[in-house]
Amino acid sequence: MTQPVLEISHLVKQIGAKTIINDISFSVEPGEIFGLLGPNGAGKTTIIRSIVKLINKTSGDIKILGQDIDTNHIEAIKNVGAIVENPEFYPYMTGLQNLKTFASMSRKKITDERIKEIVQLVHLEKAINNKVKTYSLGMRQRLGVAQALIHDPKLLIFDEPTNGLDPEGMKEFRLQMKDLAKQGVSVLVSSHLLNEMELLCDRFAIIEQGKLTHIADMKQEVVANEPQLKTFHMHLEPLDTAKQLLSSWNIDYILAEDGTAHFFIESVPSDIPQLVKNLALADISIFTVEPQTKSLEERFLEITKHNGGSMQ
Template structure:
């Protein structure tokens, strides 16, 4: 597959704060690339460097095979972006906003082109209503429509579901899938809503304190044979001592919300349960967990900076 974005040893310092620390990753053509991290992890700073809104302290960014520093104008002409809440003119209609931004992008739009674009983002029926009457979700969809008006190859969305209700979140999720599957766009989406990323991302990057923790496809990051087991017991200390003294010591994960966490192959769960019970541990519940949220909490709790799973 064609490599659309390549970031190498990217670093950004603000005085004594290192917001992004030697970050390297790549995005391939057709990816819905989920960019994950806790608040303050460096996601937005990285995205702003990709869009040349801030200058890196060091490192390299290549987009479409060209150095971003040397070919800024040509590269940005092929990128559409929405950074958090879109900045639109609330006293103009959706149609007027789209027409204005199309002209600013050097596009000479026809009425059909503008209406097709509004239809694509689900706003054709409100085309001539002023934006001040729109919900936040509608404004987000209009922002994405504006980002697409010049038919870019790469779409970058920074927290596109911030402040949206469940229906608004679902609308943005479905729109991203349309961009990827039907329009064949490459999409980078930054979000803290792990469940949403799990449903749409083809590849995932997790960062913490500006450094890469892991990168890869869901299949590469999640071991289908392994289940994260959440255990509730009468006495955590006794249970942990029991596990550490057993053959399962290496399976023990950091505790979460007062629960013991263990990574096990599915077929080993019955034997593990019997071992705890035979050791006199009072077990209240064993709950199997296997989701992006569980994986994210596992790797960020460990704070273990590991290399990419892909070459």
């Protein structure tokens, strides 16, 4: 078994009488992009701040590549690159000067060659000699990623990295992360946007009110979401004849709640053409035949509906 890059066990954070993080455990594997998904105030930033020790956890263990962040802090943290909150840059310096300044603060010797490599990786070659104050949000974000990458970490941590980015910027970030993951870097990323997590992550944990309520595995979710049976929406007239026919053919259906002739039929897709033929032969008018695909959003709402929870 490979060693997890990040291992969180029974993390608890209390502030005063309030339990902000309530017994959260998960681990991130090498080359995995792992998400923390949750609404505002769920505890995502607190988890991330605990990992990079911007705050002290109340209890639980956090290990990075097997090194405990409390007892082996230097060893543990040297494998981490993080952007928590907005990365700070000197606006009157160029991107390159900012990166060099940051590199000079690293314990590791960072060569100019390495900086050049990273600039290419985040596609900032053209703008790297311009002052950061002239950068767009997307460019700043890429410079932030470059900064996090400078000491060649095994684990990258980003808190809401795509906040404020346009769809193009989000896509670019996504591709960049996938590239890095392919090279074996693990990524922990938080967001309150389900769609984004779905596109970006291999797995993500749903965090609600300080608790981890579900871990979604995108590979398994995709497999699990290819069922034999699908629900088909059919608008069939006249209503009563259609009802009688479907019952006589032993086909289960649910009718629209408003009493209109909209049927929801569970069937394997390959049976649908024959059913349509039979209905047509029986003089039923078929206005609609539409497969109902359950989005991840709906499944997510199903998972979280015990809390009435929505992410957005």
